[in-house]
Every structure is written in C-alpha cells, then in structure tokens.
Amino acid sequence: MDATLLLTTPEQKLFSALPENLREGWTVREESTDAFETDEQLHIRAGMAELHRWPALKPLMEQIVQGKELTADQVKDVPEEALPELLFTIGARGIAMLMVALLSQAKTDEDIQAIAAFGHLRHDILETNASISYA
Amino acid sequence: MTSTAPQENVPPIKSHAELDHYMLEKYGEEKFALIKESVKNQKTAMQNSKLNPEAVRFYTTHLQELDRKGEVHKKWYQKLWGGVKETVKAPFRAVGWAFRKHPILTTLGLTILAIVGGAYMTGNLEALLSRIGVAHLDAASKAAAPGGAIMGGTTNPEFLVPPIDKAPL
Incomplete structure (x- = not known):
C-alpha cells in the first residue's frame, strides 16, 4: 500500500485539521469518482451477502440489533477474512461513514494507515460501480 | 429519514x-x-x-x-x-x-451492515454517528445521502442464516 490517501473534499477538510505529525508523509489525492450506491442497490447487496460463512459474526449482529455497542474483547471475533464481504455489502457509502468516523478519532500513524486502506478499498468499489451499469 | x-x-x-x-x-x-x-x-x-x-x-x-x-x-x-x-x-x-x-468503529460498521439489510432503524445510526461526534459533519451527511437515506426498515434480512435454511426460491 502506498502513502496515498484517497479522500473526498469534505474528508480532506477533516484530514487537514489533524496534527501535522499525523499528516506528514502522506500524499492526499481527490477521490472524484462519485458512483455511490443507492438505497436499493445496498439492499440488494444485503440479500447477496454470505455472512453466514462466519458464524462468529452472528452474536455480534444480534447485539448490534439490540442497540448495544461492542466491547474491545468482542471485536476480536470479527474475522479478517469476512472483511471483503462486509465492505462490499456496506458499499462505498458505508465505507465513507467509517472513514469519517476514523478521521474524527485518528490519533496514531496506524489510524492514518487504516484511513488510507479504507480509501483504496472504497476506490475499487467506486470504480466498479461506475464501470458496470446496465441502467 | x-x-x-x-x-x-x-x-x-x-x-x-x-x-x-x-x-x-x-x-x-x-x-x-x-x-x-x-x-x-x-x-x-x-x-x-x-x-x-x-x-x-x-x-x-x-x-x-x-x-x-x-x-x-x-x-x-x-x-x-x-x-x-x-x-x-x-x-x-x-x-x-x-x-x-476501535470497537466503536466495528459497532458502526456492523450497524451500517444491519441497516443495509433493513434489520435496524436509521435512528440508531444517527444516534451512533452523534455519539462518535460526526453527525454534524458534512462528510458524514454526504455519505448518508446518495440514495436519500441509508436503508431503514423493520424486516429481518436473515443475513446470517445459511441459504439451506431458507425457503427455496
């Protein structure tokens, strides 16, 4: 992963408000593709999701539906292998929300690396959203 | 919403x-x-x-x-x-x-996942974004906006139920 952050204009504002020591070494590039999903497309993706392949997610989702936050111990149960399925299902829109949340809480270099990672994965989804359209 | x-x-x-x-x-x-x-x-x-x-x-x-x-x-x-x-x-x-x-990030990610499937009410997302302190941010509202609103609803999408347990199409 290179040291490039792919951020939308509002996200760039959040990034530029971070302390300089966190920002240094990163190149910010504009995420200009705006092929974000509609509600209906996300709903269809939810129907396509095969999250039952990771049974550890089930009790976490049950807790979420009850409106309870997850604890540090519980989040260890989220398998990394489930991330591609999870991220595609919530789409570029869902990832954008995660990026905003992380940008607002970033305190370490690892946080910025994660924002960069989200940006790259979102870009792949946006590019694909734009390139496959039958409507 | x-x-x-x-x-x-x-x-x-x-x-x-x-x-x-x-x-x-x-x-x-x-x-x-x-x-x-x-x-x-x-x-x-x-x-x-x-x-x-x-x-x-x-x-x-x-x-x-x-x-x-x-x-x-x-x-x-x-x-x-x-x-x-x-x-x-x-x-x-x-x-x-x-x-x-950041457990709050995982909570947010799985909340969005639940909402996308219609298993959760949008009000809970707004509350969560507010709790994280980003509800007022332009970037958050832009992310939520494209389809008018991230899916709300009350039906359970049975996300985590293996297909074999579902009624045949």
Whole structure:
C-alpha cells in the first residue's frame, strides 16, 4: 500500500485539521469518482451477502440489533477474512461513514494507515460501480 | 429519514443462478428471454410493450450488483493471487487492525451492515454517528445521502442464516 490517501473534499477538510505529525508523509489525492450506491442497490447487496460463512459474526449482529455497542474483547471475533464481504455489502457509502468516523478519532500513524486502506478499498468499489451499469 | 426500500417481498438473491431461477419462475421463459435481451439493448427492449418495465429494472439492478460483487472480489483476490500479495493484504490488514483497535468503529460498521439489510432503524445510526461526534459533519451527511437515506426498515434480512435454511426460491 502506498502513502496515498484517497479522500473526498469534505474528508480532506477533516484530514487537514489533524496534527501535522499525523499528516506528514502522506500524499492526499481527490477521490472524484462519485458512483455511490443507492438505497436499493445496498439492499440488494444485503440479500447477496454470505455472512453466514462466519458464524462468529452472528452474536455480534444480534447485539448490534439490540442497540448495544461492542466491547474491545468482542471485536476480536470479527474475522479478517469476512472483511471483503462486509465492505462490499456496506458499499462505498458505508465505507465513507467509517472513514469519517476514523478521521474524527485518528490519533496514531496506524489510524492514518487504516484511513488510507479504507480509501483504496472504497476506490475499487467506486470504480466498479461506475464501470458496470446496465441502467 | 424515510426509507426508499422496495416494498415487494423478494427473497435474497445470492447468485446469477438464483436470479435466473427467480425470474424464470416469476415471468416464464419467453418474457425472461426478452428481459435478458433488454440488458444488451436496453432502449429498444424498454420500448417493447410486452415487457413490464418493473421486471426489467428488477433484473438489471440485481444483475448489475451481482456483477459488481464479482468484479470487486476478483479485483481484490486477483491481486492476492497474482503475486502482489501485500498490495491487497495490507489494506485488509490495516482495516482489521482499526476494527480491533476501535470497537466503536466495528459497532458502526456492523450497524451500517444491519441497516443495509433493513434489520435496524436509521435512528440508531444517527444516534451512533452523534455519539462518535460526526453527525454534524458534512462528510458524514454526504455519505448518508446518495440514495436519500441509508436503508431503514423493520424486516429481518436473515443475513446470517445459511441459504439451506431458507425457503427455496
């Protein structure tokens, strides 16, 4: 992963408000593709999701539906292998929300690396959203 | 926020085969052939009076999302198998790290997932964004906005139930 952050204009504002020591070494590039999903497309993706392949997610989702936050111990149960399925299902829109949340809480270099990672994965989804359209 | 979710009770469709099966059952062979043709040549097919525009839209939207899923996964996994392992592993590793480090981020991610499936009310997302302190931010509202609202609803999508337990299409 290179040291490039792919951020939308509002996200760039959040990034530029971070302390300089966190920002240094990163190149910010504009995420200009705006092929974000509609509600209906996300709903269809939810129907396509095969999250039952990771049974550890089930009790976490049950807790979420009850409106309870997850604890540090519980989040260890989220398998990394489930991330591609999870991220595609919530789409570029869902990832954008995660990026905003992380940008607002970033305190370490690892946080910025994660924002960069989200940006790259979102870009792949946006590019694909734009390139496959039958409507 | 109001939901723009389709109201029709459509079973979850996880593959091209399931989509074809659903369309065949619902519309029959002849109409489905016309609908499929419409993907190749949308304008003329949409003008075809034999076709139900809603059926064409249903098919193309589902097909589009199935193809997008295939393409994104291919993009991610091809990198993995193509010898540039780190390129693809690193983003997922960094994201996994962030989820473990910030339980609130995982809570948000899974809340969005639940909402996308219609299992959760949008009010809870707003409360969560507010709790994180980003509800007022332009970037957050822009992310929530594209379809009018991230899906709200009360139906349980049975996300985590293996397909074998579901009623056949």
